Amino acid sequence: xxxxxxxxxxxxxxxxxxxxxxxxxWSLYLHYNKNYERTDKLRQQLVRKYPKQDFIPIKFDMxxxxxxxxxxxxxxxxxxxxxxxNTYYKLLVDISEKEIDALWNIHVKLPILILKQLQDKLxxxxxxRIVFIGSIYGKIGSAMEVVYSTVKGAMSSFADAYAKEVAxxxxxxxxxxxxAVNTKMNTQEFSSEDLENVKEEIPADRLANPDEIxxxxxxxxxxxxxxxxxxxxxxxxxWLL
Numbered sequence: 001x002x003x004x005x006x007x008x009x010x011x012x013x014x015x016x017x018x019x020x021x022x023x024x025x026w027s028l029y030l031h032y033n034k035n036y037e038r039t040d041k042l043r044q045q046l047v048r049k050y051p052k053q054d055f056i057p058i059k060f061d062m063x064x065x066x067x068x069x070x071x072x073x074x075x076x077x078x079x080x081x082x083x084x085x086n087t088y089y090k091l092l093v094d095i096s097e098k099e100i101d102a103l104w105n106i107h108v109k110l111p112i113l114i115l116k117q118l119q120d121k122l123x124x125x126x127x128x129r130i131v132f133i134g135s136i137y138g139k140i141g142s143a144m145e146v147v148y149s150t151v152k153g154a155m156s157s158f159a160d161a162y163a164k165e166v167a168x169x170x171x172x173x174x175x176x177x178x179x180a181v182n183t184k185m186n187t188q189e190f191s192s193e194d195l196e197n198v199k200e201e202i203p204a205d206r207l208a209n210p211d212e213i214x215x216x217x218x219x220x221x222x223x224x225x226x227x228x229x230x231x232x233x234x235x236x237x238x239w240l241l
Contacts, residue, residue: 001053003027004129004221005118007111008084010035011134013182014181015042016210017081020218022046027054029074031084046095063107063162079129079221082111093233095237100147108150114156119166126170129221132159133213134177136236152177156232163230172229174220179236182207204237 004021008014015038025160028046032039039057046055060070062084085107088099115122115130122128127212137145138152156175163173180198199206216235219225 001025001027001076002078003029003054003072004081005029005058005077006029006080006081006083007031007085007114008082008133009042011078011083011085012040012210013178013181013213014081014083016023016214017083017217018042018046020211020214021221022050022055022103024218025050026079028056029077029102030055030057031070032057033059034091036198062110063102067110067117067175071114071117074118074121077118078125078127079131080114080118080122081217082130082132085133087145089144090206091144095147103147103151103154108154108158111155115162119169119171122171123166127223127226128166128169128171129225130159130162130221131217132156132173132175133176134232136177136179136234136240138177138232139234140240142175153194159232160230170226172226173222174229175232176213176216176220177232177234177236178208178213179234179239181213182209186203198239202237202239204239206237208235208237 002025004026006014006018006028009018010032019031022028030039030043043055043057058070058073074133088095111206132155134155137149138156141149159173166173180202213235216233
């Protein structure tokens with residue numbers, strides 16, 4: 001049985017990824033921090049549909065807890081999907097040092113520390129898979145999200161370098177970098193008018209759906225995708241590329 005750790009499983013992309021992978025036979029570690037109710041609801045749904053698979057909730061605060069409190073709960077492991085994250089929509093002069101540290105830690109530092117401890121488990125079967133959910137802003141940058149753009153760019157640089165280091169272990173490392181996605185983070189951060197204006201700039205004439213992101217993640221964690229590594233795949237409907 002294949003096991004995947006989904007960081008940020010309570011978010012829209014994380015939840016869609018969990019449902020897609022479970023449908024394909026994966027057992028899952030479902031990471032959450034504050035959204036226990038949503039995670040437990042997801043776990044119960046998956047248990048009912050796939051009773052022969054394991055669905056294990058794992059609480060971990062990426063801002064305050066030591067990495068060991070997460071990694072000690074992981075046993076068999078074939079893939080990690082880093083779908084956690086947040087942003088602050090502010091001018092650079094208005095963002096606080098605490099917010100800068102939070103973005104760096106959640107998007108870059110903690111994933112690196114987690115991988116340091118879990119690399120041996122991912123290498124055990126010689127087909128370990130690592131997928132980061134990045135952003136198109138890691139390539140082209142966004143005003144009002146300068147630090148967010150910076151850490152997403154760092155995520156792609158890390159994947160590019162780390163993929164070279166672990167390819168001989170059978171581990172692939174890739175980034176899925178969406179453009180505008182119809183998630184709660186975006187609908188809460190931006191008005192419906194703002195989102196309509198964004199949609200008008202997208203050649204595909206719509207926002208992406210979390211399920212579409214999950215389908216691409218599903219391909220990248222598949223055993224047959226082993227030759228695809230070190231890549232950032234921009235999934236943006238032609239927007240801003």
